[in-house]
Amino acid sequence: MELSQEALGLFRRDGFVNAGKVFEQDELAQIAGEYDRLVRKENQVLGNEEDGVFPYRAMLNFRSPALQAVILHPGLVAVAREILGDEIRFWWDQGINKSPGAGSRIPWHQDNGYHQGRTQEFLTCWLALDDSSLENGGLEAIPGSHKAGHREHGWEGVHAAIPPQSIEDEGAIPLDVKAGELLIFSSLLVHQTGGNTTEDRQRRSWVIQYCRGDQRNEITGEVYDNRPWVMRDGELATTLVAERPFDLKRKHA
Ligand SMILES: O=C(O)CCC(=O)C(=O)O
Numbered sequence: 686m687e688l689s690q691e692a693l694g695l696f697r698r699d700g701f702v703n704a705g706k707v708f709e710q711d712e713l714a715q716i717a718g719e720y721d722r723l724v725r726k727e728n729q730v731l732g733n734e735e736d737g738v739f740p741y742r743a744m745l746n747f748r749s750p751a752l753q754a755v756i757l758h759p760g761l762v763a764v765a766r767e768i769l770g771d772e773i774r775f776w777w778d779q780g781i782n783k784s785p786g787a788g789s790r791i792p793w794h795q796d797n798g799y800h801q802g803r804t805q806e807f808l809t810c811w812l813a814l815d816d817s818s819l820e821n822g823g824l825e826a827i828p829g830s831h832k833a834g835h836r837e838h839g840w841e842g843v844h845a846a847i848p849p850q851s852i853e854d855e856g857a858i859p860l861d862v863k864a865g866e867l868l869i870f871s872s873l874l875v876h877q878t879g880g881n882t883t884e885d886r887q888r889r890s891w892v893i894q895y896c897r898g899d900q901r902n903e904i905t906g907e908v909y910d911n912r913p914w915v916m917r918d919g920e921l922a923t924t925l926v927a928e929r930p931f932d933l934k935r936k937h938a
Pocket of ligand 1: 791877
């Protein structure tokens with residue numbers, strides 16, 4: 686699926702755009718089925734006990750051949766290509782289910798904030814598996830905030846967080862998304878998600894990230910050739926292969 690010129694313009698201006706429906710209904714049903722098998726409270730959670738935890742799982746693609754195939758989905762990669770060009774690597778994926786009543790936030794941050802040193806801007810594809818709005822823990826973002834570059838982050842538990850005194854959130858807006866829609870945003874966009882205050886509306890997101898083929902860290906000098914190729918010279922890969930193995934246990938996030 687190709688983005689329209691208008692959508693590309695919005696992405697560049699605001700740092701995000703709703704790319705609409707990239708997947709067919711049967712594909713979404715398969716993704717949701719695998720997601721529900723993997724993203725469960727028994728496996729991994731985020732948040733704190735006081736406010737209420739919610740299911741989380743890193744790297745679903747390592748745990749499901751069907752989800753691994755989705756990373757190479759031609760429609761999804763076509764969207765990434767519009768932003769990143771003809772040389773693309775897969776960066777990271779994670780499932781986050783803001784379950785009903787789970788009040789814990791994911792504080793204001795840029796996705797770059799999770800990485801030591803200074804890695805280049807990359808692309809976040811946020812697939813909504815349910816309708817998402819502020820009530821059920823949906824996204825909020827500061828339009829245009831990607832243009833100011835990297836911000837300093839501290840840590841709130843496991844979350845990279847921009848200190849509250851450095852946030853000007855008057856211009857923040859909710860990024861409501863319908864089930865099945867794909868929101869794409871710059872890794873430099875400042876965003877957060879709040880708690881799910883509903884009693885019965887879960888809010889599942891599958892976050893898939895891509896970077897440029899020559900992605901590197903400007904401070905540490907690390908070359909990210911442990912991230913598998915998705916596209917080389919405009920040719921879609923058939924399997925996910927990298928020059929060196931990716932170690933999930935190492936502190937990447
Ligand atoms: O889905 C969420 O609740 C948070 C997503 C997010 O902040 C991220 O992907 O960086």
